[in-house]
Amino acid sequence: MTEDLMKERIAQLVDYIMKKCLWQFHSRAWDRERQNAGILTKTMQILCEEPVENQTPADRCYWVDAVCLADGFRQKYPWLDSMDKAEIKILMQGLKDRIDFLTITGSLNEELTVPLY
Amino acid sequence: MPYHLFKCSECIPERKKHAVIKGHGETLADALPLGYLNTIPGTISERGCAYCGAKHVIGTPMKDVIHMSHGPVGCTYDTWQTKRYISDNDNFQLKYTYATDMKEKHIVFGAEKLLKQNIIEAFRAFPNIKRMTIYQTCASALIGDDINAVAQEVMEEMPGVDIFVCNSPGFGGPSQSGGHHKINIAWIKQKVGTVEPKITSDYVINYVGEYNIQGDQEVMLDYFKRMGIQVLSSFTGNGSYDDLRAMHRAHLNVLECARSAEYICNELRVKYGTPRLDIDGFGFEPLAASLRKVGLFFGIEDRAQAIIAEETARWKPELDWYKERLKGKKVCLWPGGSKLWHWAHAIHEEMGVEVVSVYTKFGHQGDMEKGISRCEEGALAIDDPNELEGLEAMEMLKPDIIFTGKRPGEVAKKIRVPYLNAHAYHNGPWKGFEGWVRFARDIYNAIYSPLHQLSYLDISKDEIPTDKGFLTQRMLSDANLSEEIVSSSNLREYTGKYDIISDLRGKTYPDFPAPKQLSAV
Numbered sequence: 001m002t003e004d005l006m007k008e009r010i011a012q013l014v015d016y017i018m019k020k021c022l023w024q025f026h027s028r029a030w031d032r033e034r035q036n037a038g039i040l041t042k043t044m045q046i047l048c049e050e051p052v053e054n055q056t057p058a059d060r061c062y063w064v065d066a067v068c069l070a071d072g073f074r075q076k077y078p079w080l081d082s083m084d085k086a087e088i089k090i091l092m093q094g095l096k097d098r099i100d101f102l103t104i105t106g107s108l109n110e111e112l113t114v115p116l117y
Numbered sequence: 118m119p120y121h122l123f124k125c126s127e128c129i130p131e132r133k134k135h136a137v138i139k140g141h142g143e144t145l146a147d148a149l150p151l152g153y154l155n156t157i158p159g160t161i162s163e164r165g166c167a168y169c170g171a172k173h174v175i176g177t178p179m180k181d182v183i184h185m186s187h188g189p190v191g192c193t194y195d196t197w198q199t200k201r202y203i204s205d206n207d208n209f210q211l212k213y214t215y216a217t218d219m220k221e222k223h224i225v226f227g228a229e230k231l232l233k234q235n236i237i238e239a240f241r242a243f244p245n246i247k248r249m250t251i252y253q254t255c256a257s258a259l260i261g262d263d264i265n266a267v268a269q270e271v272m273e274e275m276p277g278v279d280i281f282v283c284n285s286p287g288f289g290g291p292s293q294s295g296g297h298h299k300i301n302i303a304w305i306k307q308k309v310g311t312v313e314p315k316i317t318s319d320y321v322i323n324y325v326g327e328y329n330i331q332g333d334q335e336v337m338l339d340y341f342k343r344m345g346i347q348v349l350s351s352f353t354g355n356g357s358y359d360d361l362r363a364m365h366r367a368h369l370n371v372l373e374c375a376r377s378a379e380y381i382c383n384e385l386r387v388k389y390g391t392p393r394l395d396i397d398g399f400g401f402e403p404l405a406a407s408l409r410k411v412g413l414f415f416g417i418e419d420r421a422q423a424i425i426a427e428e429t430a431r432w433k434p435e436l437d438w439y440k441e442r443l444k445g446k447k448v449c450l451w452p453g454g455s456k457l458w459h460w461a462h463a464i465h466e467e468m469g470v471e472v473v474s475v476y477t478k479f480g481h482q483g484d485m486e487k488g489i490s491r492c493e494e495g496a497l498a499i500d501d502p503n504e505l506e507g508l509e510a511m512e513m514l515k516p517d518i519i520f521t522g523k524r525p526g527e528v529a530k531k532i533r534v535p536y537l538n539a540h541a542y543h544n545g546p547w548k549g550f551e552g553w554v555r556f557a558r559d560i561y562n563a564i565y566s567p568l569h570q571l572s573y574l575d576i577s578k579d580e581i582p583t584d585k586g587f588l589t590q591r592m593l594s595d596a597n598l599s600e601e602i603v604s605s606s607n608l609r610e611y612t613g614k615y616d617i618i619s620d621l622r623g624k625t626y627p628d629f630p631a632p633k634q635l636s637a638v
């Protein structure tokens with residue numbers, strides 16, 4: 001797959017998350033890091049049909065968002081079916097990098113690093 | 118340039134960083150309005166004070182409580198009944214407002230005696246109510262009255278009563294939002310963990326950040342109960358004081374408004390390990406996803422799916438009737454703090470309207486991140502707007518309707534823009550599947566009101582048509598629709614009742630057979 005196509009697909013997934021999800025916007029950077037890693041890793045595992053840890057309460061919360069996200073992706077983007085697992089992993093890593101940038105490292109939200117509520 | 122300086126605010130150049138136009142190809146990393154800062158002197162803000170945020174937004178929806186303001190009578194009176202958070206105990210918390218009525222002499226000599234006398238008087242006047250919240254105001258904070266000590270004294274003298282003290286004076290933050298946080302944290306510190314609840318289900322949640330505006334909470338509770346879930350407490354709409362003291366025993370905190378209440382969930386997560394799941398009760402798709410997520414968490418997804426299928430089949434044809442008639446209508450979505458992101462995408466997708474502007478009076482930058490993400494390109498996002506900016510924005514964007522509070526709403530009417538009350542609603546509830554259709558109906562009624570059409574005519578200069586008889590909404594809304602849509606048998610107008618809440622209060626729910634035990638919860 002060309003780099004441009006991969007980028008375009010990542011942009012579509014970013015748009016989906018930004019329009020429909022809330023989990024990426026917790027109030028502090030440390031929380032966003034946990035959310036992004038927890039949910040996007042589990043989403044990748046679901047899409048790649050790998051086992052997903054969902055027994056602890058925290059894991060279960062990430063997992064329910066991941067199940068809904070994976071379903072939404074599959075429904076809205078049929079091109080996912082034509083990708084093999086290795087490609088999906090690259091796609092999802094690119095997605096996580098982009099979401100991390102938009103919500104944490106590149107975010108202009110000055111409250112992200114405030115230590116107290 | 119993504120930042121936008123209003124002409125009327127050129128004399129307050131700091132305002133520039135508070136407004137952004139979402140440009141083509143631009144992201145949140147390019148521009149984000151400042152937020153949750155002290156209002157700039159000279160700009161006439163539409164915000165409320167931190168006392169008002171604590172008392173009238175978060176505290177007072179608690180239903181079985183005497184809500185006492187320790188301060189001048191104006192603080193409580195002027196903010197009383199600004200929201201319609203009803204309750205199933207005959208709206209006790211809405212019907213009365215209480216203040217210690219501090220005067221100049223108390224500022225000089227102290228008001229602790231006055232406070233004690235008022236507390237006792239209020240408990241005696243309402244002998245069935247044994248719970249009280251006392252709210253500090255600017256006046257009592259500045260003179261340093263020790264409210265906690267007085268409350269303690271009364272609790273010792275009057276066994277059986279319990280008092281919660283909320284120290285959030287008006288100056289305790291840049292806006293009402295500061296008060297939301299103060300009361301949340303105070304409640305966790307003082308009260309959670311002081312009552313042990315009766316657990317009746319294997320699936321137990323707190324429903325947090327839900328204020329029962331015109332019955333929203335009761336609609337959502339109905340779904341949870343139909344799923345066999347025990348809602349231990351609601352923070353705070355229609356919520357009971359003692360139930361909320363038992364929040365620590367829930368298996369999951371389901372968070373609705375992540376502006377006013379996310380910190381309470383975060384604190385419960387740290388202190389008691391209860392996980393937090395953010396949900397969204399507005400809009401068919403977000404609500405369906407939310408119910409599904411709660412169902413998945415507990416391993417009862419099938420119950421959620423059954424409700425989603427039933428409700429969607431019942432209400433979708435009615436939502437779509439309105440969608441056909443609202444398509445392309447321009448909306449300024451100007452609520453207080455969180456509805457910009459709750460609604461921005463859902464009303465665009467499910468009702469077909471175009472959100473041309475979002476604003477927030479007291480939101481933080483996080484709320485703007487969510488709101489801007491959920492709008493389409495070209496939308497104007499404003500933080501803590503003043504009245505002149507609102508007028509300029511409406512002149513620039515020419516919206517068909519705005520959703521906002523009473524004060525800016527009345528301003529909009531003067532320039533003939535109809536408005537819906539985003540805080541207290543018109544004919545709510547607006548949450549839930551049926552509620553969402555009621556919201557669409559309110560938008561439709563506002564935009565196509567024949568009466569409102571008359572206001573576009575200026576009798577001092579316009580010619581008044583004398584050849585027209587009366588107009589109806591249908592005549593206006595269906596004028597340019599295709600015959601296929603007008604006569605569609607799949608679509609229909611809202612068919613629900615005027616009052617959809619009373620029936621829910623008497624409803625009984627099925628018992629579910631013993632569910633499989635989840636090791637995690």
Ligand code: SF4
Binds near residue numbers: 166192256286287288
């Ligand atoms: S700002 Fe102070 S004096 Fe004014 S209403 Fe709020 S608490 Fe009362």
